[in-house]
Amino acid sequence: MSAADTAPAEDGPVTMMDYFMQLEYHELLCPVVRRYASQLLEGRLVGHKCPSCGLVYVPPRGYCPICVVETTDADEIVLADKGTVTNYTVVTPVQYYGQEETEPFVRASILLDGEGGMMNLQDIVDVPVDDVHVGMRVEAVWKPPGERNVDEISNRSWGSAEGCIDGWRPTGDPDVPAEQLRDKAF
Amino acid sequence: MSRPAAVVGIGQTKHKKKRDDVSLPGLVREAAQRALDDADLTWTDIDAVVLGKAPDPFEGVMMPELSLADALGATGKPIMRVHTAGSVGGSTALVATHLVQTGVHDKVLTVAYEKQAEGNAQWGLAGGRSGGMGAGGIFAPWMRSYMTRSGAPEHIGWMVAVKDRRNAAKNPYAHLQMPDLTIEDVKESPMLWEPIHWHESCPSSDGACALVLTTEDGAKKAPHPPAWVLGTAMRSELGTFPGRDPVRPQAGVECAHEVYDMAGITDPRKQCDVAELYVPFSWYEPMWLEGHDIAGPGDGWRMVESGETQIDGEFPVNPSGGVLSSNPIGASGMLRFAEAALQVRGRAGEHQVPDAKVGLAQAYGGAAQYFAMWVVGATLDAVDQKR
Numbered sequence: 001m002s003a004a005d006t007a008p009a010e011d012g013p014v015t016m017m018d019y020f021m022q023l024e025y026h027e028l029l030c031p032v033v034r035r036y037a038s039q040l041l042e043g044r045l046v047g048h049k050c051p052s053c054g055l056v057y058v059p060p061r062g063y064c065p066i067c068v069v070e071t072t073d074a075d076e077i078v079l080a081d082k083g084t085v086t087n088y089t090v091v092t093p094v095q096y097y098g099q100e101e102t103e104p105f106v107r108a109s110i111l112l113d114g115e116g117g118m119m120n121l122q123d124i125v126d127v128p129v130d131d132v133h134v135g136m137r138v139e140a141v142w143k144p145p146g147e148r149n150v151d152e153i154s155n156r157s158w159g160s161a162e163g164c165i166d167g168w169r170p171t172g173d174p175d176v177p178a179e180q181l182r183d184k185a186f
Numbered sequence: 187m188s189r190p191a192a193v194v195g196i197g198q199t200k201h202k203k204k205r206d207d208v209s210l211p212g213l214v215r216e217a218a219q220r221a222l223d224d225a226d227l228t229w230t231d232i233d234a235v236v237l238g239k240a241p242d243p244f245e246g247v248m249m250p251e252l253s254l255a256d257a258l259g260a261t262g263k264p265i266m267r268v269h270t271a272g273s274v275g276g277s278t279a280l281v282a283t284h285l286v287q288t289g290v291h292d293k294v295l296t297v298a299y300e301k302q303a304e305g306n307a308q309w310g311l312a313g314g315r316s317g318g319m320g321a322g323g324i325f326a327p328w329m330r331s332y333m334t335r336s337g338a339p340e341h342i343g344w345m346v347a348v349k350d351r352r353n354a355a356k357n358p359y360a361h362l363q364m365p366d367l368t369i370e371d372v373k374e375s376p377m378l379w380e381p382i383h384w385h386e387s388c389p390s391s392d393g394a395c396a397l398v399l400t401t402e403d404g405a406k407k408a409p410h411p412p413a414w415v416l417g418t419a420m421r422s423e424l425g426t427f428p429g430r431d432p433v434r435p436q437a438g439v440e441c442a443h444e445v446y447d448m449a450g451i452t453d454p455r456k457q458c459d460v461a462e463l464y465v466p467f468s469w470y471e472p473m474w475l476e477g478h479d480i481a482g483p484g485d486g487w488r489m490v491e492s493g494e495t496q497i498d499g500e501f502p503v504n505p506s507g508g509v510l511s512s513n514p515i516g517a518s519g520m521l522r523f524a525e526a527a528l529q530v531r532g533r534a535g536e537h538q539v540p541d542a543k544v545g546l547a548q549a550y551g552g553a554a555q556y557f558a559m560w561v562v563g564a565t566l567d568a569v570d571q572k573r
Contacts, residue, residue, distance in 0.1 A: 015206040016304070019246075055428040065424055089326035090380040091319040096309040100316035107319055109327065118428055121319075152315075182335060183431070 020097070030155050032062035035073065037150035040164040043142055045079045047117045056117035080113035081140035083168075084176045086184040090129050106132050110168060111184050118184070121160065125167035135175035138168035190566060191286035192405040192412035193527040195225030195398030201361040201512035204303035205392035210247065211257030214299050217394035218258055221295065225398040226409045229259035233291035238268040238278025238298040239516030243310035245301055258297060270422070272321070272464070272551030274298060275519025276558030279397055280418045283560070286399045287415075293404060299394035300514035307390065307515065319379070322387055322467055324553055326379035328432045329469035333381070335433065338472060338487035340381065344372040345490055346468035347386045347510060353497055354507025356536040361391045361512040386468035393514030395521045413527035413545070416569060417449030417561040425553030432554055434477045441557035442478035449561035450569045454480045457572040458561070459542040460502050460529045462522035464549045466509040471495065474548065475503070497539065505529070505537040519549025523560055530564040543568045
């Protein structure tokens, strides 16, 4: 807080004040997510492929909500750490308490190569935000093994590999035509 | 449904960036008292209270349904909380309606609110972490997908923003009062989440909305015309799964068809006189027109462009100014339901659509995954008279 914030208000009575409290909790990961996190630490991106419909879930959920069938370690597949941007936005950060971003940043959906699998809310790095586009080919930028952590992985993760993958950078390969990605908005 | 239910009381607060003239209990009570006054009822007449609001971290007040019981006259009466993210105002009204329709209670007060100035919704949505992108950041890519898929030109979003702000200027309760906003202003305003400009985005508001729902007998005794609830529907789906179509979510399609079927609507574009749709970002107007099968694929933006959704058009959308003009999040859905009811009661004042007999209201929430809709009519046979 600056001195100005704590100085007595001169414009009239105080009607509201900020109250910061802290609440710390530790979330125990369910076995499927725990396995996903341990694989991330090893530098592998894994998902579950539904034995019924073949859709790929990353991170795995332990079930396919469409077919309503359980998926297990037997359905685990190693996914490519390369893919294509299917959609994105450039976010102008709002400076709420705890926000560390100050400049516009990208959040993108990435369709992984090979067996597929979609990852949401991914950062695109090593490229100006204005150059990001649908169809852009990207690859994961892994942290060095000793620097990886899975502190931000949660049971409700939206495709996050935070702590292990710093973001995705352009490979320089030719774009995938945007028309082929229209139903991959996610 | 076992017996008809009707809206006989509607109340809302003046929506503002910061209502520091009232506490949280004061805010909800202001809306509730106005709804009771409209229905000519007192607190003691109410059998039960149904409360709705968006996630607790938005104000940092946990389980407010308990602490607000006194302010809502609910001490010693049944009170419950409904929780369906941004669609909550709509689903809360539906739960209250169902309590009447099923014969559990005769007079139900339902209230929804948000006091955004007492917290930070973006902080709440980000779970306190850095890098939060807000609701707009989640929806922005889907708007781009809609534009690509439908071929909509970018000025459609600007047109919706101008229309809703001009409508809001006819609504004394609306937060943003911008009667002179122009297409140029919208286009030139800062980009928040590409392709959403500042003026294409909803404000952050403090406000509340309340409704009184009652039986056929209660409606006969009410001092003002009722709005009859002719159809109700709620649907949800997962926020992300492979193969999901977030531009036209299946839950939204099914919710719409269920509410049309229940109300006897076969052609919503012809048979509804007015619609209040949850449009927090301009592009959601054409997206929901198509997503709820009011317009055919690629026709939603053409309805906007031709002026059909203006207050004097063939299918007015958000004559109140909509979420784009007032966004007390938890209340925003109920405001849609309330405004549709005001229209068919003929009590919408300066933003009244002439001779509105059938009104459609919709609210959505989460990652466009929760839906709540109702159809209200000036009479129980209002839809039949349209066919």
